Amino acid sequence: MSGASYDVKDIEEARVTFTKSNIKMIWTAKENLSILQLAEKAGLKPDFGCRSGMCGTCERKILKGQVYGPEGWEPQGIYICQSKPASTEIEIDL
Numbered sequence: 001m002s003g004a005s006y007d008v009k010d011i012e013e014a015r016v017t018f019t020k021s022n023i024k025m026i027w028t029a030k031e032n033l034s035i036l037q038l039a040e041k042a043g044l045k046p047d048f049g050c051r052s053g054m055c056g057t058c059e060r061k062i063l064k065g066q067v068y069g070p071e072g073w074e075p076q077g078i079y080i081c082q083s084k085p086a087s088t089e090i091e092i093d094l
């Protein structure tokens, strides 16, 4: 994760694109969903396990932008169950 000098409140709204499914969603600070929850709201069914950033089942690649949340093992990997936008334009390999 990067961007430690600012917190989630700095982003009011982010455009999140799930690239494999070609779905675009708007994330808002008001709703404050994780990327996983946002994907589920879009009707996607990503794999998950613990939903608390521990197991790594939900790991996906971030292709554009930045998130707050745990880094995964793969290059660009993030655990989407605990990730929230840290930039206004995000693309996730999902």
Ligand code: FES
Pocket (backbone or CB within 6 Å): 047, 048, 049, 050, 051, 052, 053, 054, 055, 056, 057, 058, 059, 079, 080, 081, 082
């Ligand atoms: S579901 Fe376990 S780390 Fe995300």
